Amino acid sequence: MKRIWTFGIFCILVTIFFTGYSISLRRTAVLGEARSGVDDLTHFLAMDMDRYLFGLNQIFLGIHNVLDSHCKEEYEPHAIQIRHVLEGVLDSNPFITALLVLDSAGRIDHWTGDGTPPSIQDRDYYRVHKLEQVPGLFVGKPLASRVNKGQWIFAASNAFRESDATLKHVIVAIIDLEYFRSNYSGLRLAPGETIAMLSPEGEVYARMPGHQMMMGKQIGRFINDPVESYSFMRVVSELDDKMRGISLLRVKGYPLVMAATYNEDIVLAKWRKSSALIAASGAAAVGLFLLLTFMTARAQQQQRLSRELLQRLAVTDSLTQLANRRHAVESANLEIKKAQRQGLPLSFVLMDLDHFKEINDSYGHEKGDLVLQQVASALRQLCRQTDIVSRFGGEEFLVILSGTDLRGAEASSEKIRKALDEDVHGDFAGIPRVTASFGVAQWHASEADFKDTLRRADRALYQAKRKGRNCIQLDRTFG
Structure with missing residues (x-):
């Protein structure tokens, strides 16, 4: 049964482990899918923004080429042409809300606004090119528009220089963040x-x-x-x-x-639901394993108890619950071998109830059975735990006394005889008086089998009966 429970517990632990592992694996997979999704988004957004900024650089380069291709002197037709170019850029690029062209001093030469151009020499998109000489495109911080309330913008600018690296002009685009x-x-x-x-x-x-x-x-x-x-x-x-x-x-x-x-x-909401189902399945499997283990262990225990019962019935007298004759003979032979090995004395007491036939005839067999049961109970109390007590025949009992010589066996027999005679262990089911006769023999090393010793004990018992019963007769064949 221990193996069954060990195997059952092992199966339960394996089920719990794989259930937990499956839940953990599923959680990792769900979070992995979510991470893959946001990674794809950031790569798409970065590529898209790179495309916008590259396009913005191309726009700046185109405006720069237009500026270089026109006369550098300021006159009205020239300014109008540049403004038309800038407005055309705005029309084709809706994310740009304004364009400015600054000279080397930070003054606005051209722009898409109306009225007098503001002073913007302190703005980052000019100062970084003038003072820090930032190469390439500059992207400014997000700002609330001063012109359009509620609008958020940022500036992107690029500087173009003379051959000696002095600042020539700065082109600025104001980007409307609402577009993105x-x-x-x-x-x-x-x-x-x-x-x-x-x-x-x-x-x-x-x-x-x-x-x-x-x-x-x-x-x-x-x-x-x-x-x-x-x-x-x-x-x-x-x-x-x-x-x-x-x-x-x-x-x-x-x-x-x-x-x-x-x-x-x-993200984990669906995982929790699926995990609950997995956990429920795991719990059901654990419950099933427990049930199967319990049922198997119980069946095995019942089989073991049945075997033990059959074994006990095979060696036990059903009426007195003492060892039966078969078990007594087997035990006697084992005790003889033990005595041979250890050199210890071994004695046998054969006891027979006196006038038991008259008890059955006078009081009935049920009373006779009760007498046998009470005698058996008395023997269990009077004998040592190491002694083997058996019902050897109808009203005949055998007591095997290991480690006991003839004198010790006589003393044990007398204790039993006296107890039965004085009825100190009960009234024997209402029978006025129950006595017994005893034949005692000590095993001798020359006897290889219990049968030889039993014959001597049986002769001694016969002599006790002839002497008047309720007495003990010792066999002194070997002194």
């Missing part, structure tokens, strides 16, 4: 996903959803590496206190970071 929001609104985002365009310091250019609410806010510093960089992190969002997976990819060569995030709670 409307452009990206067509993307089908999964529940809980967000996309954003950020500065390396975490300033928001555009975000979907929550564009208007998040414009210009700083939500954390992510990437400081000036070259192209990708990273993925799991953080608790500052906005909603939810654990989010964030994929970040810097637009190559520009201070812009494209971000896409997913909400782990939403």
Whole structure:
């Protein structure tokens, strides 16, 4: 039965392990799919933004070529032609809201606005080219428009220089961030996903959803590496206190970071449902294993008990529950071999109830059976635990006394005889008086078999009967 329970528990532990492993594996797969989704989004957004910025550089180069191809002197027809060119650029590029051409001193030479041009020498998109000589395209921070209330913009500029590297002019494009929001609104985002365009310091250019609410806010510093960089992190969002997976990819060569995030709670919602089903299946399997193990163990225990019962019935007298004759003979031969090995004395007491036939005839067989049962009970109490007590025949009992010589066997027999004679162990089912006769023999080394010793004990018992019963007769064949 121990093996069955061991195997059953092993199966249960294996089931629990694989159930937990399956749930964990599924969780990893779900989060992996979510990460793959936001990674794809950031790569798409970065490529799209790179396309916009490359196109913007081409626009600046085209305007620069137009400026160089016209007369450098300022006169009205020239200015009108340049304005027409700039307005044509605006018409074909809806994400640009204004274009400016600055001279080396930061004054506006040409622009798409009306009225007197403002002074913008202090603006970053001029100062970085004038003072820091930033090469290539400059992308400014997101700003609230001073002209159109509620509009958010950022400036992109590029400087063109003389052959001696002195500043020639700066071309500036004012970009409407609402364009990117409307452009990206067509993307089908999964529940809980967000996309954003950020500065390396975490300033928001555009975000979907929550564009208007998040414009210009700083939500954390992510990437400081000036070259192209990708990273993925799991953080608790500052906005909603939810654990989010964030994929970040810097637009190559520009201070812009494209971000896409997913909400782990939403992503794992389906996983939790499927995990509950897997866990329920695992629990059902565990319950089934427990039931099968219990039923198998119980069946095995019942078989064992049945075998033990059959074995006990095979060696036990059904009436007195003492050892039967067969078991007594087997035990006697085993005790003889033990005595031979250890050199210890061994004695046998053969006891027969006196006048038992008259008890059956006078009081009935049921009373006779009760007498036998009470005599058996008395023998169990009077004999040692090491003694083997058996019902050897109808009213005949055999007691095997290991480690006991003839004198000791006589003393044990006398104790039993006296107890029966004085009826100290009960009234023997209402019978006035029950006595017994005893034949005692000690095994001798010359006897290889119990039968020889039994014959001597039986002769001694016969002599005790002839002497008047209720007495003990010792066999002194060997002294």
